[in-house]
Amino acid sequence: MSKLSPEDVRHVARLAALRLSSDEAEALGRDLHAILDYVEQLAEVDTEGVPPTAHAIPFETPLRQDTPVSSIDPEEVLAQAPARAGTAFAVPKVLDEA
Amino acid sequence: MNAPTHPDYEVVIGLEVHCQLRTRTKLFTGAPVRFGEPPNQDTSPVCLGLPGALPVLNGYAVELAARAALATGGEVQPDSVFARKNYFYPDLPKGYQISQFEHPLSLGGYVEIDVAGGDGPRRIGLTRIHMEEDAGKSIHDGAVEETHVDLNRSGVPLMEIVSEPEMRSPEEAGAYLRALHEIVRWVGASDADMEKGQFRCDANVSLRPHGATALGTRTELKNLNSFRYIEEAIHAEVKRQAALLDSGGEVVQETWGWDADAGRAFVMRGKENADDYRYFPDPDLIPLTLSEEAIEAIRTALPELPGARRARFEQAYGLPADQVQVLTASRELADFFEAVAEASGAARAAANWVARDVQAALREADRDVAQSAATPQSIGVLIGMVESGRITAKSGRDLLPELLTEGGDPEALVAERGLETVSDAGELERWIDDALAAHPKAVASYADGDKKSLNFLMGQVMRASQGKADPGRVRTLLAERLDAGGAA
Amino acid sequence: MPLPTVAAQRAALDRGETSSADLVDAALTRAAEVDPAIGALVATRDEAARADAEAADARRARGEVASPLDGVPVVLKDNLAQHGETLGCGSRILEGYRSPFDATAVARLRAGGAVVVGRANMDEFAMGSSTEHSVAGPTRNPWDLSRSPGGSSGGSAAAVAAGIVALALGSDTGGSIRQPASFTGLVGMKPTYGRVSRLGLVAFASSLDQIGPLAHTAEDCALLLDLISGHDPGDATSLPEGPTASQADLDGGVEGLRIGLPREYFETEGVRAEVLDRVRDAVAVLEAAGAKTTPVSLPNTRHAIACYYLVATAEASSNLARFDGARYGRRAEGAADLREMYERSRSEGFGTEVKRRILLGTFVLSAGYYDAYYKKAQQVRTLLRRDFERAFEGCDVLLTPTAPEPAFRIGEKADPLSMYLSDVYTVSANLAGLPGLSMPCGLADGLPVGVQILGPPLADARVLRTAHAYQRLTDHHEATPAPIDSGART
Structure with a gap:
C-alpha cells in the first residue's frame, strides 16, 4: 500500500468535488497517511478465498410492485432550491472539460 | 460474404444499446414514468436524491429485462448485484448512478441478422445485459449562463445490451439494431420508441488490416438515435479512421458524438471524473437473486x-x-x-x-x-x-x-343489410334480361367477336344487384345467353 | 431522586396524574433552563409539540390510546427526517433544509402518539464520537460540562441525561448510540441491522447504520423498539420480520443464560482498569442471578477498527455526494461554473472531519486501491462475522465494556486516529449486524461507565431481557448528575 503524495490528495479531492487550501491539503494528507498506515495491518490478514461481506445479514431481495405511488409534492423541494427556473433546478453552467 | 466495407481494412463494430423497460414506475421508486411532463413533476425523494431516500427495486423491470435476455438466448444469472457508479453531474442527483457492473443480470446470448446480399443468417453474440437507472436531463441554454435540471427521467429503468465486437459493416450494425429492436418490442420488454429516447445506441468502431486478429484502437460514437444515423455515422467513422491510418496516423481512443444535421461526428469532451467511477456494491440494495423456477416461469411465458x-x-x-x-x-x-x-x-x-x-x-x-x-x-x-x-x-x-x-x-x-349472395336463377335472369335489353350495342359487339363485352355486361348486372349477385353464376348464365344469341 | 422513565410517565398518564401537555411543558421548560449550558438540542417544536400533546390528551380522554408511548415527549437526532421540520445533520451544507417526508421510524413513533419536542445535536453526518463536530457547536455532558457526552448521538444522550426527556432516538453506525449512553449513564441500543427501517435516516454508512433508543432503562428501550421496528417495504435492507415483541419477553430473567466474555475485549491496550472493574462487577451480578459465564475468543477484533473505517468511509464518500448545492441546502455564492459551485459548496459546507472521511472513502474506492483497501476490508468483515458466529455457538450473549474509558474532555481527542480507536468495542456489532446495548454499571471518578451486551442477529429481545434483569437488581441507572442549573428539576 502506498504513501499519499500531495498530488494524490489533490486527485482524490477532485474526485470528491472538494476544494482544499494548500494548508488543508497538507494537514488532511498527513491525517490520511496516518490512517492508511494504521489500516495497513489488514494486509497481514489471510483472506485467501474469503468472500466479501457487503451486507451483514443476508436475505431474499425485496422487490417492489410496478404501481405508481404518490409521493412528495415536488414544489416542496423546488421551493427551497438555491435557484430555479420554472420547475427546473438552475445551476451554474457546465464548462466542458477537456 | 458481401464486398467488404473497406478494401484495406476489416471493420470491427460492437454496439451498446440503452433500452427503456416498459414499466409504469421507475427502477427504484414508485414515481411515474411518463413523457413530456413539465420538469421535475415525475419525481420522488429517490429521483431527487433527497437526504434519507432509499431505493427499492422494481420487480417488473427485472422481469422485463429477463424476458429480453431469455429471448436473445442469454443466461439469466441467479445472483446479480447493483453497484454505484460515482461521478458528479447535475443530471445525477445522488452523485452516483445505480447500475450493474461486475455481476450483470444476464451473460451471453445472440441476435440473428440477415443482411441483404450477405451469406444468409448470422449470429451476433451478446456479451451481457444489465439493468441501470437513467440520468435526468441537463438543459444547457446557450442564451443564459446557467444549466437547468429536469429529473423526470432520473431513475427510469433501462437495460443495457452489450454486443460482442462481431459486426463487420455498418449494414450489419443496422441489421443487428433492427433485429434487437424487434425482439425487445416483441416480448414486451420495451416500447423502444427511438424518438422518445427509449432505444439509444453507442457504437464502438475500430479497423484492422484484413486477416489481423488483434483489435485496432476503437472510438466510441455516442447518442445514435435512428437506424439511418447509425449506419451513416459508422460509415463516416470508418472513412475517417481509414484516412488516418492510410496517412500513417493513429486512431486515438476517444468519444465522438454524431451531429445528424451536419452528417458528421464531433469529439465529445469526457464526463468529469470519467477516469475513475469508483464502482462498489450499493449497500442500500441486497444482491438480486432469481430462482431457477422464477427464471423458468419467465421463459415459459415468452411468446x-x-x-x-x-x-x-x-x-x-x-x-x-x-x-x-x-x-x-x-x-x-x-x-x-x-x-x-x-x-x-x-x-x-x-x-x-x-x-x-x-x-x-x-x-x-x-x-x-x-x-x-x-x-x-x-x-x-x-x-x-x-x-x-x-x-x-x-x-x-x-x-x-x-x-x-x-x-x-x-x-x-x-x-x-340483405348482403347474402343472390344465386337464384330467376332473380339473376331478371337482372340479365334488363342488362341485355339496356345495352344492345354490347350484345352486338359480343356477337361480332368482342368477348370483352361480357365483362362490361357483367358489371352492369353486378351493379344492378348492388354487388350481391353471385359473380360466378352471373358469368355462366350471361355467357350462355350471349352465346345463344343474346336475345332477351 | 431518579429522573422519570417512560414507564413512569406512562403510568402517571394512565392514572390521570399528569397529562401529555404537562409532560411536554415540563420538557420544554427544562430545555429552556438547562440546554443553554449543554447544547443538546438544535431545535424545539414548542407550539407544534404542545398541539400534538393536546391531541394526545384528547385521544386518551376518548379512550383511544395509540401506544404505550402516546403523549410521551421524545427527542429526535437531527439526522431523522420529520416532514416539514429542519433536517440539519450538524452540517452547514443542510442549512435551512426541511424534509418533505417522514422517516419510517418517525412516522411510526408519531402514529403511536409520541410527541416530538425537539431535534438533537450530533457530530456532522454522524461522523464522530464526541458531538464536538457540529455546525451548532459541541454538546456538553450533563455529568461534567467540560466533558463530551460521546457521539455521534451526543445530543440525544445529553437530552435524556439532563432530564429534558425520558427517551430520545439516535443512530448507531459504529457505536454512536452505545458510546454516548455509556458516557451519560443511560441505556442505548443498536438493534439488529434491518430491524428498524433506515428510510428517512440520512445515511452515513448504509450497511452499518441503525436507528435506536436512548433512555434510562431497558424497559423504555423495549417500548420504543416494539413501536418502530418491523419490516418496511420502503427500505430494501429492512428485515422481513414483523415488529419485535420484546416487552413481553422482558421479565424472563437470566437463569441459565450463557454469557460469553470475549478475551480480546478485556485485554485491549488503553482500556481503563476502573472500566474493567465495573464490567466485572456487572458480570458478578448476572452470575449471582443465575447466568453462567464462559470465556470466548473473537480473534479478529484487533482488525475491527481498520475494517470499520474503510467500509464506513467508502460508503460515506458516496452517500454524501448528493450534498452538492444543486437542489437543496447551502450553495456557495458567486461560482462561475458548475464545477466551482460543487467544490466550493462542499468545501464550505462540510467540516474537517467529514472532509477527512470523504477523502479517505474516495481514496479506498479509487482505481488501483479498491482491492487492497475496500475489498480487503469486506473480506475481513466476513472473518469478523464468522468470529461471532462461532462465539455464539457456545453462548447466548456477550458482555464487554462499551468504551475503553469514561467521558473524555472536550477537545481531548484532537488526533483523528485516537478518536477512531475509542470505538474499538462498538464497531464490530455494526460490521456483523448484531444487536448491541450499553447500560450503566457504576461510576469511575464520578463519571458513568457502560457495559455492553451483544447478541446474535435477531436476538434483540434477549439483549433487552438481560439488561432488564440487571437493572432490576441494580440502581446504577438511577444515578443522576449533579444539578446543572440552580438545582431546578421538574
Missing part, C-alpha cells in the same frame, strides 16, 4: 419469437416469405392474423385479407391492429363467408372498414 413464428407461418400456412414478413411486422399483427386464419378456416385467404385489406383499412382509419374494434374472430367469420360464397368479395371489402372501426357481428350485418 413465440419472430424468427420461429415466421418459419412456422411459411411452413404451416404455405405463405410466401414476403407476405409473412408483412404479417409479422409486430406480435400483435401476427397474433391477429392467426386468430383470423383460425376463425375463417382459410389461412391463405386470411393472409391475403390481413396483409392487404385489413392493413389498408386500418391505415385509412389511422389505427393499428391493437386498436381494431373488430375481434379477429369476426374478421375470420367475414372472410369465411366470402370464401364459402355466402357474400361476395365486394360485400366483404365493403363491410371491413366498418367492422374494424365500429365492431359488430358480421352475420347480423349481412342479414340486416
Whole structure:
C-alpha cells in the first residue's frame, strides 16, 4: 500500500468535488497517511478465498410492485432550491472539460 | 460474404444499446414514468436524491429485462448485484448512478441478422445485459449562463445490451439494431420508441488490416438515435479512421458524438471524473437473486419469437416469405392474423385479407391492429363467408372498414343489410334480361367477336344487384345467353 | 431522586396524574433552563409539540390510546427526517433544509402518539464520537460540562441525561448510540441491522447504520423498539420480520443464560482498569442471578477498527455526494461554473472531519486501491462475522465494556486516529449486524461507565431481557448528575 503524495490528495479531492487550501491539503494528507498506515495491518490478514461481506445479514431481495405511488409534492423541494427556473433546478453552467 | 466495407481494412463494430423497460414506475421508486411532463413533476425523494431516500427495486423491470435476455438466448444469472457508479453531474442527483457492473443480470446470448446480399443468417453474440437507472436531463441554454435540471427521467429503468465486437459493416450494425429492436418490442420488454429516447445506441468502431486478429484502437460514437444515423455515422467513422491510418496516423481512443444535421461526428469532451467511477456494491440494495423456477416461469411465458413464428407461418400456412414478413411486422399483427386464419378456416385467404385489406383499412382509419374494434374472430367469420360464397368479395371489402372501426357481428350485418349472395336463377335472369335489353350495342359487339363485352355486361348486372349477385353464376348464365344469341 | 422513565410517565398518564401537555411543558421548560449550558438540542417544536400533546390528551380522554408511548415527549437526532421540520445533520451544507417526508421510524413513533419536542445535536453526518463536530457547536455532558457526552448521538444522550426527556432516538453506525449512553449513564441500543427501517435516516454508512433508543432503562428501550421496528417495504435492507415483541419477553430473567466474555475485549491496550472493574462487577451480578459465564475468543477484533473505517468511509464518500448545492441546502455564492459551485459548496459546507472521511472513502474506492483497501476490508468483515458466529455457538450473549474509558474532555481527542480507536468495542456489532446495548454499571471518578451486551442477529429481545434483569437488581441507572442549573428539576 502506498504513501499519499500531495498530488494524490489533490486527485482524490477532485474526485470528491472538494476544494482544499494548500494548508488543508497538507494537514488532511498527513491525517490520511496516518490512517492508511494504521489500516495497513489488514494486509497481514489471510483472506485467501474469503468472500466479501457487503451486507451483514443476508436475505431474499425485496422487490417492489410496478404501481405508481404518490409521493412528495415536488414544489416542496423546488421551493427551497438555491435557484430555479420554472420547475427546473438552475445551476451554474457546465464548462466542458477537456 | 458481401464486398467488404473497406478494401484495406476489416471493420470491427460492437454496439451498446440503452433500452427503456416498459414499466409504469421507475427502477427504484414508485414515481411515474411518463413523457413530456413539465420538469421535475415525475419525481420522488429517490429521483431527487433527497437526504434519507432509499431505493427499492422494481420487480417488473427485472422481469422485463429477463424476458429480453431469455429471448436473445442469454443466461439469466441467479445472483446479480447493483453497484454505484460515482461521478458528479447535475443530471445525477445522488452523485452516483445505480447500475450493474461486475455481476450483470444476464451473460451471453445472440441476435440473428440477415443482411441483404450477405451469406444468409448470422449470429451476433451478446456479451451481457444489465439493468441501470437513467440520468435526468441537463438543459444547457446557450442564451443564459446557467444549466437547468429536469429529473423526470432520473431513475427510469433501462437495460443495457452489450454486443460482442462481431459486426463487420455498418449494414450489419443496422441489421443487428433492427433485429434487437424487434425482439425487445416483441416480448414486451420495451416500447423502444427511438424518438422518445427509449432505444439509444453507442457504437464502438475500430479497423484492422484484413486477416489481423488483434483489435485496432476503437472510438466510441455516442447518442445514435435512428437506424439511418447509425449506419451513416459508422460509415463516416470508418472513412475517417481509414484516412488516418492510410496517412500513417493513429486512431486515438476517444468519444465522438454524431451531429445528424451536419452528417458528421464531433469529439465529445469526457464526463468529469470519467477516469475513475469508483464502482462498489450499493449497500442500500441486497444482491438480486432469481430462482431457477422464477427464471423458468419467465421463459415459459415468452411468446413465440419472430424468427420461429415466421418459419412456422411459411411452413404451416404455405405463405410466401414476403407476405409473412408483412404479417409479422409486430406480435400483435401476427397474433391477429392467426386468430383470423383460425376463425375463417382459410389461412391463405386470411393472409391475403390481413396483409392487404385489413392493413389498408386500418391505415385509412389511422389505427393499428391493437386498436381494431373488430375481434379477429369476426374478421375470420367475414372472410369465411366470402370464401364459402355466402357474400361476395365486394360485400366483404365493403363491410371491413366498418367492422374494424365500429365492431359488430358480421352475420347480423349481412342479414340486416340483405348482403347474402343472390344465386337464384330467376332473380339473376331478371337482372340479365334488363342488362341485355339496356345495352344492345354490347350484345352486338359480343356477337361480332368482342368477348370483352361480357365483362362490361357483367358489371352492369353486378351493379344492378348492388354487388350481391353471385359473380360466378352471373358469368355462366350471361355467357350462355350471349352465346345463344343474346336475345332477351 | 431518579429522573422519570417512560414507564413512569406512562403510568402517571394512565392514572390521570399528569397529562401529555404537562409532560411536554415540563420538557420544554427544562430545555429552556438547562440546554443553554449543554447544547443538546438544535431545535424545539414548542407550539407544534404542545398541539400534538393536546391531541394526545384528547385521544386518551376518548379512550383511544395509540401506544404505550402516546403523549410521551421524545427527542429526535437531527439526522431523522420529520416532514416539514429542519433536517440539519450538524452540517452547514443542510442549512435551512426541511424534509418533505417522514422517516419510517418517525412516522411510526408519531402514529403511536409520541410527541416530538425537539431535534438533537450530533457530530456532522454522524461522523464522530464526541458531538464536538457540529455546525451548532459541541454538546456538553450533563455529568461534567467540560466533558463530551460521546457521539455521534451526543445530543440525544445529553437530552435524556439532563432530564429534558425520558427517551430520545439516535443512530448507531459504529457505536454512536452505545458510546454516548455509556458516557451519560443511560441505556442505548443498536438493534439488529434491518430491524428498524433506515428510510428517512440520512445515511452515513448504509450497511452499518441503525436507528435506536436512548433512555434510562431497558424497559423504555423495549417500548420504543416494539413501536418502530418491523419490516418496511420502503427500505430494501429492512428485515422481513414483523415488529419485535420484546416487552413481553422482558421479565424472563437470566437463569441459565450463557454469557460469553470475549478475551480480546478485556485485554485491549488503553482500556481503563476502573472500566474493567465495573464490567466485572456487572458480570458478578448476572452470575449471582443465575447466568453462567464462559470465556470466548473473537480473534479478529484487533482488525475491527481498520475494517470499520474503510467500509464506513467508502460508503460515506458516496452517500454524501448528493450534498452538492444543486437542489437543496447551502450553495456557495458567486461560482462561475458548475464545477466551482460543487467544490466550493462542499468545501464550505462540510467540516474537517467529514472532509477527512470523504477523502479517505474516495481514496479506498479509487482505481488501483479498491482491492487492497475496500475489498480487503469486506473480506475481513466476513472473518469478523464468522468470529461471532462461532462465539455464539457456545453462548447466548456477550458482555464487554462499551468504551475503553469514561467521558473524555472536550477537545481531548484532537488526533483523528485516537478518536477512531475509542470505538474499538462498538464497531464490530455494526460490521456483523448484531444487536448491541450499553447500560450503566457504576461510576469511575464520578463519571458513568457502560457495559455492553451483544447478541446474535435477531436476538434483540434477549439483549433487552438481560439488561432488564440487571437493572432490576441494580440502581446504577438511577444515578443522576449533579444539578446543572440552580438545582431546578421538574
